[in-house]
Amino acid sequence: MDAQGRGRADNNVDPADQWVLNPQTGDYELRLTPSGGQSAVPGPRRGAPRRGQQQEVPAQRRRREPQQPAQTGRRRSKPKKKAKGKKILLWSAGSLAFVVLATAAGGYFYYEHLNGNLTVTDTPEAKNSFSKDEAFNILIIGTDKRTGKGNEGYGDKGSVGHADTNILLHVSKDRTNATALSIPRDLIVDVPDCTDKDGKVIAGTSQVRFNTSLGQDNRTPGCTMKTVKAVTGITPDHFMMVDFNAVKTLSSAVGGVDVCVAKDVDDKESHLKLPKGTSSVEGEQALAFLRTRHSFGNQGDLDRIKVQQQFLGSLARKMSSSDTLTSPSKLTSLAEAATNALSVDQGIGTLNKLKDVALELKKVPPKNISFVTTPVLDNPAEKVKATVVVNEAKAPEVFNAIKNDVSLTETKKKKKSAESARLKGTKSEASEVRVDLYNGSLKTGAAQETLTWLQNNEGVTKSSQLGNKPTQKKTTLEYSPDQADQARRLADIMGLPASAMKPGKSEKNDQGLPAIILVLGQDFQGAGTPIDGASAKAPKVDGQQTADKTVCAQ
Structure with a gap:
């Protein structure tokens, strides 16, 4: 059943038709029909506690599952047998999509329904709260696990779910800019000691691919967070993971995402077929565009990263367009797709916290959202080049810019007059x-x-x-x-x-x-x-893109 069809009443009333604009807030709110008939949106699950009541539930169970005990103060993760399957980085579900949650949770029961869609995992490496007054770093992870209907043709058949796609999203303290740093899966790194979901210590490994920081030896997203810090010196505050199916549902929910290719594409591996120029992709075709590696550049992972950045920038623009944000039906579909797709840590593990993240990111102009890739070199230890290493001549200045909250685009810095007067x-x-x-x-x-x-x-x-x-x-x-x-x-x-x-x-x-x-x-x-990082000069990064522009894939 599609997102809008879930929970419809017998009279086939679409939930989106019951969203009403509140003139005081400017937001759409859900007005439930007070009659005795079936509600137009999903009500509380059978056996769920009433408002103010709590039940005991185990840590790794998903909240929306009926009549399952839960541990107070913790959200249930999705059980393995219902796993959505293969994960992939998705900019909208990882960040901008949550703008819709500010308007898509007007009704209490529907809010609880969306909140129950989330999969939350307690992660020691993540903060237990989200601050709206500080810069923040969110690690967005996508795995290459093949489970999930329709995903059999993608990824590694035997993968345990490695960190296939990774973006470290840094949002500046003054909200004038953001940087999305892609970290190649084939980057050679030292994975530090970490713990599995049961708290058992997993020994670190030296000189291995970055993607083994997740899944290998039961490593968790917390292990990937620690690896990012070891490589870049930047501490991720939170993580998000989304699945392949989210690419399909979210791209369809916004009515397609515009992408551009510099030549005709007919990829027999991914089944992607596009004419030269700009096309709108959604569903399976959007997933094929993100996954293809044989049609662009040198057919390697670094070229695929550029294609993904183009797609994510375009999706960001579509998500923030008036056509999307003023459409109750699109907001409903997006809210369903985004919350169903997500696995997050406890610090951002509720709808309200994710809404806060989204509204802070919404303050950043798209022209100041930079997409960059970690500067790398071919691995000198290999005769046949298959992996890369950090470019020690260029990468540190990129890492330091992010650590020091330096924008990679020209911005007007906001200064607090009271603080400035002290100098x-x-x-x-x-x-x-x-x-x-x-x-x-x-x-x-x-x-x-x-x-x-x-x-x-x-x-x-x-x-x-x-x-x-x-x-x-x-x-x-x-x-x-x-x-x-x-x-x-x-x-x-x-x-x-x-x-x-x-x-x-x-x-x-x-x-x-x-x-x-x-x-x-x-x-x-x-x-x-100088310790004032804000006065540092922004480095020039090869291949840098911004969310407001389209660069055709070549």
Whole structure:
């Protein structure tokens, strides 16, 4: 049964016909008929608790399954026998599709129905909550497992479900930009130790393909998250996985996705057949477009990544179009398809949390959503080139840009006037700055390195190094109001952003004199390197695309 047909009443009323525009909010809300007849949308499942009640359910069971016990505070994952099957990266289900959930959950029962569609897995590597006030990183994973109706012709027949497609989505703190970093499945990496779903430790492996970070030896998405951090230095906050069937249902729900090819395509492997130029694809044809590798470039995974990025950018534009967002029937279909497709961690494992993610991403202009691929080189250890390695000359600056929240497109940075004012005003002479340094970074000896540089190169002679503090993400500079001029001078010397300035307190140094407090964070790159990542120059990345433009596949 299709998404709109589910739960229809006997009088064949489409649920979409009962969405009413609320003039106060500008959102469509579901108005259920208060009669005794069958509801036009799925009601609560048989045996489900009423509002305010809870039942005990096991951790790995899907909520929508009737009469299954559940563990308080946790969502049930989908049982294996009902698994949707093969997974693939899908930009809309992984991010933009959740914009529809802001308007598609007006009715309580329908909200509970959509919420129950989600598959949620407790993941120690993921945060337990989502912050709307910070930058965030979501790892979107697609596996190559072949289960699922109609998916027999795709992927590796015997695969346990490897990380076939991977995108690390970074959304900036000020919401002016986002970067979607593709990580090739054939990238040679060291997979760190991690745990399986039962908490059993899985030993890491060296010099293996990135895709083995999932599925191999029962590795979970948390293992893939740890591998991403080991390779890039960027910490994923959450993960999302979607399935092959979502490509079909979501592309059909929006009425097709426009794609462009530079030449006629007739691929006998994927059965993709397209004329030169722009075509609209949906369903099985959309899946074939994403999976084909024999029609473009060198017929390798890197060329397929470019094709996927084109598709995802086009889908993002279609998702945010007025034609989609003002259509109650499309919103209903999209909400069903998106929630059915998803596997997520506990930190974003409810409809409300996913709505928050979507609304934050919706603030980013499509022209500032960049699609890039990790810079790589052919594996020098191979005679027949089958895998790649990180390009150490180019990749670090891309990773550092993401870590430092630097946009890969031109944007106008939003600044908080109260914070910016802290950098304005008189500055002491460097020789008058009295500062105590602590190391809260992950770099051994960072405080001593900075002390030596300040004293020998910058003339900050009244400085002391006092050891380690608990690790913190950002560098901070604390000072009392009468030390603001000293703090401004040190901030200028070190390239500190206004957000690092913390007025309010100081401490006494080993001579009993008041000193400002500098704690180096994980954003510390080395003595003499500005800590204000926002001032860093964005790197130029080969093959970079943005979500507002179409690049024809070649």
